Structures are given as C-alpha cells and as structure tokens.
Amino acid sequence: MISELLPPPIETAEAFGDADPPPRLFPQEAALVERAVAGRRAEFATVRACAREALARLGHDPVPILPGQRGAPRWPDGLVGSMTHCRGYRAAALARATELATVGLDAEPNGPLPGNGVAETVLRPAERTHVAQLAAMRPEIHWDRLVFSAKESVYKAWFPLTHRWLDFEEAEVTVDPAAGTFRARLLVPGPEVNGARLPGFDGRWLARAGLLVTAIAVPRLRTATPGPRSAAQPFTAGMTSRA
Secondary structure, eight states: OOHHHHHHEEEEEEEOOOOOOOOOHHHHHHTTTTTHHHHHHHHHHHHHHHHHHHHHHOOOOOOOBBBBBGGGGGOTTTTEEEEEEEEEEEEEEETTTTTEEEEEEEEEEEOOOOTHHHHHOOOOOOHHHHHHHHHHOOOOOOHHHEEEEEEEHHHHHHHHHHHOOOOOGGEEEEEEETEEEEEEEESOOOOOTTTTOOOOEEEEEEEEEEEEEEEEEEEESSSSSSSOOOOOOOSSOOOOOOO
C-alpha cells in the first residue's frame, strides 16, 4: 500500500501483522518495551523490522531505532524517514536527506474517531463541514479519521524540520476524494525548505483493507513544472500516536 503513495527514491516496507515470534530487537530497543504488554512489544518490533528492511535497501546496516525528541525516531545521519503502526498494519518509509527534506507517514483503522470530544479537538470548524460533505458523497470512508491521519502525517513531516510541536488546530486539511490527495494549510509560520517558507504540506491518501493511510514527502530540490506549485507538493518521481 505505502509504495503506491511514496514511490522511489523513497524506500518503503510494510507488514499486515506480527510474526510469531516477533522480529528480534536490539537490546536498547527491547529495554524500551520490556514492561509493555505482548501486543505492544510485537508491533514495536515489527515496525522496526520494516524500518530496517528499508534501511537495507538504502545500503545501511541494521541499527537500533530509538526515540529522540518528542518520541520522533532517530535515523542514521543522512537519512529522513517515518514509521507508523495501527491495528493490523505497520509501515516505514526512508530516503536520503540529499533527495528528500522530510517524510511523514500515518495509518489508521477506517473507523470513526472516538467520542468524548476528540473530533472537536482534531477538526477545525471548516474541516467538520468538509468532512460532512465528503461523508455524504462516500460514506464508506470515515473522513474524520482520514483528516486525523493527514494531520499526523503533517506533524511527522513538520517536526524534523522545526523541532517544534504543532497542534491539530494549527493546520487545516482539505481532501480531494477523487485524486486521492490532501492539502494541509499551515496556520502558523512554516519551515524553510529549498530556500522558501512552506505554506503547508501536500500529501496522498489511500483507503483499502479497512485501513486509511496518508503520506507526505517534500523533495530536497524541486524540478521546474508548468504552472504554480506548492513548495511542499507531494513527491511523485514521475508519476497514533505522533511517535
């Protein structure tokens, strides 16, 4: 799935469950989840196995993948990447920093957001209206959860560039249901990439097999194309938790 959203030179790997026994962890990694329940340890191990598979395709030896500031994974020097895991899915995406400025990846179950005011926390008023319109057209997709996933991908792309928190209310997402794309307009000053300040992030999404997957990739160097183009247009190569 994820390779459809993030083509080469981004290397991706995914799994739709955990092996029994789960993939082996480095001692430093195992120490982080030694008191966790078995399911948490398994997903933790599988998503890191996915990341190491992508690392291998980039010519890197296996290394521990440990959390850094605000839980963001620390990658080997010269690489950018993102990981995600949810019920029934784990995935990782990595690329060389000479080719991409940042990558954001998130997966969620295709179900409604929980109650207790979560939607009001995640969605701005305009997004709630947008979600209702989308639901009237395609009710098989839980658009509130898709917008949540898009904002998670935005944060994962934002944080390596800024090392600052980004609240849900500080970005406004609009989704194109036909093109399988989304745009997140930043409501705070964006980071600078390629000598320009980003007004937001553009990404792609996919709904399949009970899952919603969103992804963002910002090229390090842009190629000239006809017409206006966002500084954060999705990388095309010719074509939950915030950790």
